[in-house]
Amino acid sequence: MKNKLILVFIFFTFTALSQSEIYYYKDFEANLEVLDIEDKTFNLLEYNILEKQSDAIYWFKIPASNSKEDYIFRIKNYRANNSIAYQNRRPLEKIKNSRFTSYKIQRDYPVFIKVSSEYSAYYPVELKLEEEYHFDESVQILINSFYYGAAFLIIVFSIVYYFFFKDNSFIHHCFLLMSLVFAFLASDGIFNFFNFNNTIIDNLILFNYFFLGFFSFKFAHNFLLVDNYYPGLKKYSHIIIVNIFLFVVLFYFFRKSELFVILNILTFLLFLTYWIVSVLLINKSAHIKLFTIAFVIILFNGINFTVLKNFGISFFDNAPFNMKIGGLVQVVTLSFAVVYREKTLRKRNSYMKNEIINFNKEIDLLTSNIDKESKIKDIENLSIREREVFDLIVIGKSNKEIALEVNVSINTVKFHVKNIYGKLNIKSRKEVLTIDKNQ
Structure with missing residues (x-):
């Protein structure tokens, strides 16, 4: 047990020191090549590079050492694809099927890495032993699998609930989650892992802003x-x-960083607007409280990752693990809010339905009373002979029987029946039988 603790201590100590072995140089003129850079004075990299967009190029240097181990140098930004590594003035190949730009190196000679970006200069770099790198990747794949699996299930449930309840909130929630998941897939470098073309990835991310x-x-x-x-x-x-x-369209054609910054700000403003509305309505219901909590997670991740970083500012670390935890909390909270809202609306609709039924019953009763009073008044308008015929019809006598009873011809009875139908606004003997002759 003691030996294991020592190994763990050495492992984490080496991990902590590995970042200190990276140096950087900022090429303001963006005109240096590997032959020129070897004689430049590099600075120790203490924090991740984070500056607003410029035409400058960054060079990273990994000095030689006596270690015989294999190392992995990685730039953990899915947009930092314009890079090239040199050792002994010869270019090194990038590791294929890697989520981010990565190089496998040995430390027998210095390694120089040239990086540029048309977006903000955000370069979170790391240098790790190959074994440590593969272990960290395995852990990250496990976290990603859990997050994307949960998100996929919630998307499926949203579709099912939409077809079951016919509430548009569910289908809109589904497409919103799909857009958010796509953004996470891109920031996780999943498309790079499958060797998608960089131009295709950039365009998909760009148009996802509109869908989001x-x-x-x-x-x-x-x-x-x-x-x-x-x-x-x-x-x-x-x-x-x-x-x-x-x-989106302007940036697609002109590729100006200023357009991209405005695009991010507009998207953030839209999220901010509806979050403020939810705060103003927060006392209306419990599901709005859940919505407010979920949207604030999207809001702060969005302003830090997509807005402030364009200006070279970051308030907190958008580490993949932190973003996954925040994303999972947001997805689950928002899903509970949607389901709770549906439950509340159904309860309210059930109450309204009962109220409508009771109201209709009152209307029917009132209408029935009015019709009855109207029929009574109509009966009073019958002549003495018509009332006599009417009473015989009510007790079920036929025209022939009525003719014999009142000592008139059948045609005379038919004439009286026609007049009775007209005055009572009825069309058959069945309707006569529904009228209370005693009223």
Whole structure:
């Protein structure tokens, strides 16, 4: 047991020191090559590189050492694909089927890595022993499997609930989760793992901004019943969504970082708007409280990861594990909110249904009384002979029997019956029998 603890201590000590073996140099002019960089003075990397977008290029240096172990150098940003590593002035191959840009290196000679990005300069780099790297990847795959499995089940349940309850909130919730899961898949480097083309990945991520904004609006607006409280908000939301689509298209064609920053800000503003609305309506019901909690998780992850990082700022660490925990809490909380809302609405609808049934019964009773009073008044309008014929019809006499009873011809009886039908607004003997002759 003692030996195991020593090994664990050595393992974590080495892990802590491994980051200190990385150095960096900022090439402001973006014109240096590997032949030029070897003589430059590098600075020790103490924190992850995080700066706003610029044309500068970063170089990372891993000095030589006496270690004979294999190492993995990795840039844990799915957008940092424009990189190349050199050792002995020769380029190194990237590791295939890796979630992020990674290189397998040995420490017998210095290694230089050149990195650039058309987005913000966010380079969370790490240097680990190959065994440690594979262990960490196994743990991350396990976490990812749990998160995406749970998200997939909730998406399936949302579809089933939609077809069962016919409530649009469920289908909007489904598409919102799909957009969020897609964003997580991209940030996790899953598409890189399957060797998707970088241009295709960038375009899919870009157009996902529109779907994320659109379905977050549809879900939040429907879920919170915003039209009942703030009917003018829909027009404002439509303006933001149209602008999101506009900047998606503009960035697709022009690839200007300023357009991408505006796109992120617009998407954040849409989420912020509906979160503020949920706060204003928070005392209306319990499901709105759950919505407020779930949306604030999306909000703070969004502002930190997609907005502030574009300006070279970060308030807290968006580590994959932290984002998965936050994402899972958000997905589960939002799902409970949707189900709870449906339960509340069904209970309210059941109450309204009973009220409508009782109201209809009262209307029917009132109508029946009115009809009865009307019939009574109509009977009073009958002549003496018509009333005599009417009374005989009520007790079930035929026209022939009535003719013999009152000593008139059958045609005369038919004439009186026709007049009775007209005055009472009826069409058959059955209707005559429904009238209480004693009234």
